[in-house]
Amino acid sequence: MAQIVFAAGAPHAPAIIGLFDKAPDDSKKVVTDTYAAISKELRAARPDVVIMFANDHITNSRITFYPDFLIGSAPRHSGPHEWFQEWIGCRDYVAKGSPEVAKSLFAGMTRRGVRMVVREENLNFDDNISVPVTMTDLDKTDIALVPVLQNCTVPPIPSAERCFEIGHALRDFIEKDLPGDMRVALFGSGGLSHEPGGAKYYKIDEDFDRRFLQLCAGGDHKALLKEITLERMEEAGTGGTAEVLSWYPVMAAIGECKGRSFGYTGWPSFRCGIGGVIWDLNTKQ
C-alpha cells in the first residue's frame, strides 16, 4: 500500500518573494521559518511524488469553461508562465513531473465519482505552484510534482464539505491504486485571508487566519467544517480567502492529525495573511 509520508499547507502570495526585502523582520521570519521547515521536513520524508493542490487563478481556462480540478500530467513542469515572471520575481524552474501518477490520479478520481480534468501540456503556473516550488527548491530534488489546480474563485466553488469528500477519495486512491512501495507527499497551496483585486486588497483578517491555523493544527475536522464555512471565508476576503480550500483535500486524506505552524504575519503589503501548517502523521486520532 502506498503511503502518505508528508502533508503541509501554506500560502503562496507573490509578495513574500517580491516584497520580502521590504518586510519587517518579524514578518520575514514567519516566511523563512515556514518554508524552511516545509523544505527540510519534505526532504526528510523521502517522498517519490508530491501531489500539490493549488488554486487556479483563472490562468489556464476561460471563465466560461472552467474546470474545478485540473491535473497537470506533463513529464516536466516549467514556470512561472511568462507574464507572471515580472510580477512574482522568482527564478525560473523545471520540476520533474509524473505522467503515470497524474493519469492514474485522473482515472482513480473519475472511478470514485470525482470529476477532474487532465492536460498533458505544461500548464500556466503563476504564484500557485511557482512560489512553493522555488521556496522549497523542489525542482532541485528527485521528487516528482503532480499539480492539481483547484477552482477556489469562480462561482460556484466546490464547498468545504465537497473538498473533504474529494480528500477521502484521494486517500482511497493513494492506498489502492498507486504502487505499493510509493511514498507520497501532499501539499495544499493557498490562502490565507486576502481579497485579490478587490476593494479590501489591503485588508487582512487576522482573527480568521489565526483561528484557521489553530483549527487546522488541532486536527478536529468537524470543528473546522462547522466554523470555517465558505461564507466565513468570503467575509474574510472575497475571491481569495477560499484558497484555503486547497488545504482541505490534504487534511481529509491524512485524517485527523495534529499539526504545527511556524508563526503568523498579517503585514498589509503582503496583501495576504501568511502562516503554514505541517501535520504530524503519527498523531492520527
Add this chain to the structure above:
Amino acid sequence: MAWEKFNPNLAAHDLVQDMKWNPEIRKEFKDNEKAVLDRYALLPEERKAIEERNFRKLYDLGMHPYLGGQLSRFIWGNDAGKGAVEASNKLVASLQGHSRDIPKS
C-alpha cells in the same frame, strides 16, 4: 464585491485572458488600446468603464475581481520589486473612491 453581481459572460474577461496569454496583444493594448477593444463584444458601458479606468463600474457590471486586478496591472504595471504597488493602489482607490486604506510604505 458581492458575487450576486458576477457576470461570467462579460467580454472583458476574455480580453484579460488573451492579454495574459499573448504578449503581442499586451503590447498592442499599450500602443493602441482602441484597436484591441474594437475586437471584443464589450457592452457600451463595459467599454466606457475600461476606457475611464472605472473599476467600481466594471465590478458592478459583474467583472471577476481577480481578472480586474490583472487588468489594472496591464494598465499600471506588473513589477514584483515594487509589488505592482502602483496598480494595486490605483485599483483600490478606484473601487473605494478614496485612498485612505492604502499603506504608506
